[in-house]
Amino acid sequence: DAMVIQNPRYxxxxxxxxxxxxxxQTLNHNxxxxxxxxxxxxxxxxxxxxxxxxxxxxxxxxxxxxRRPNTxxxxxxxxxxxxxxxxxxxxxxxxxxxxxxxxFFGEGSRLTVL
Amino acid sequence: GEDVEQSLFLxxxxxxxxxINCTYTDxxxxxxYWYKQEPGAGLQLLTYIFSNMDMKQxxxxxxxxxxxxxxxxxxxADTQTGDSAxxxxxxxxxxxxxxxxxxxxxVFP
Numbered sequence: 001d002a003m004v005i006q007n008p009r010y011x012x013x014x015x016x017x018x019x020x021x022x023x024x025q026t027l028n029h030n031x032x033x034x035x036x037x038x039x040x041x042x043x044x045x046x047x048x049x050x051x052x053x054x055x056x057x058x059x060x061x062x063x064x065x066x067r068r069p070n071t072x073x074x075x076x077x078x079x080x081x082x083x084x085x086x087x088x089x090x091x092x093x094x095x096x097x098x099x100x101x102x103x104f105f106g107e108g109s110r111l112t113v114l
Numbered sequence: 115g116e117d118v119e120q121s122l123f124l125x126x127x128x129x130x131x132x133x134i135n136c137t138y139t140d141x142x143x144x145x146x147y148w149y150k151q152e153p154g155a156g157l158q159l160l161t162y163i164f165s166n167m168d169m170k171q172x173x174x175x176x177x178x179x180x181x182x183x184x185x186x187x188x189x190x191a192d193t194q195t196g197d198s199a200x201x202x203x204x205x206x207x208x209x210x211x212x213x214x215x216x217x218x219x220x221v222f223p
Contacts, residue, residue: 004156031209042118042202042213043157050209090156094209100164101145101206105156 003027006091006106013081014114021076021109023091032074033103034066035090043090049074050096078111086113118203118214125220132190134217136203141184143205148177148188151200151216160188160201195221 004025013019023032030051035043047056049068063085065077078085088110092103118138126132138146144165149157163170163177163186170177176189186203198221203214 006156033211040216042215045210045212048209055209092157092211096209100162101209101211102147102159102162103157103211105158107156108154110154 002107004091004093004104004106006089006109008109009107010110010112012112012114015082016080019078019081019111021078021089021091021111023074023076023106024072025093025104026072027093027095027104028071029093029095029104030071031094031096032068033092033094034064034074034076035092037088037090037108039087046076081111081113083113086111118205118212120201120203120214120217122215123218123220125222126193128193128195128221128223130193132188132193132197132219132221134188134190134201134203134219136186136188136214138184138186138203138205138214140205140207140212141181143207145206146177146179146186147204147206147211148175148186149202149204149213151202153199157202190219193219193221195223197221 033048034046037043046060068074088108090108091106094103147162148160174191178187200216202216204211
């Protein structure tokens with residue numbers, strides 16, 4: 001059974017039209033991450049939540065926002081998508097404090113910007 | 115910032131061994147990881163190694179860690195066509211996983 005579920009798997013939007021990607025988890029992990037992965041590149045961390053504490057990476061554009069209304073759900077909002085925002089967006093979870101620090105990834109949401 | 119480097123491509127014949135190499139920069143990483151990504155999919159953890167170990171074997175996978183040189187390798191024995199994918203090494207930096215550039219493994223019959 002999938003433990004980190006991302007919706008939608010594929011999203012097509014127009015230049016400048018806002019998009020929201022969602023992620024849900026059944027693992028009850030306290031950390032949730034959003035990564036951006038462009039074609040043939042490594043995943044790049046945008047931000048992460050440790051419980052409700054939001055941690056933004058210094059080079060994440062202001063165009064990207066996130067919400068975590070409860071432990072299970074996390075959203076990625078792209079306010080005004082540009083052509084350069086076309087990518088795979090990966091959600092992941094982990095349990096801080098103890099364990100191996102393994103991240104559990106969803107299958108990703110592929111964003112196309114027209 | 116941290117930099118995790120890998121060679122971009124590796125091509126091997128089915129049945130041979132594959133060795134994927136990685137160099138990292140953060141010597142304080144407690145764990146180092148290998149993830150596999152198949153086309154259009156998320157990342158799947160293959161294996162990890164604790165930083166005070168120098169080798170870990172898990173079925174067809176062998177991880178070697180040289181802390182002095184900050185070098186990590188993944189050996190896949192008896193490589194199969196289903197092993198064709200992109201392999202990422204990664205180090206943990208205070209809750210953040212920093213990925214290498216990825217190595218695309220192609221297995222041919």
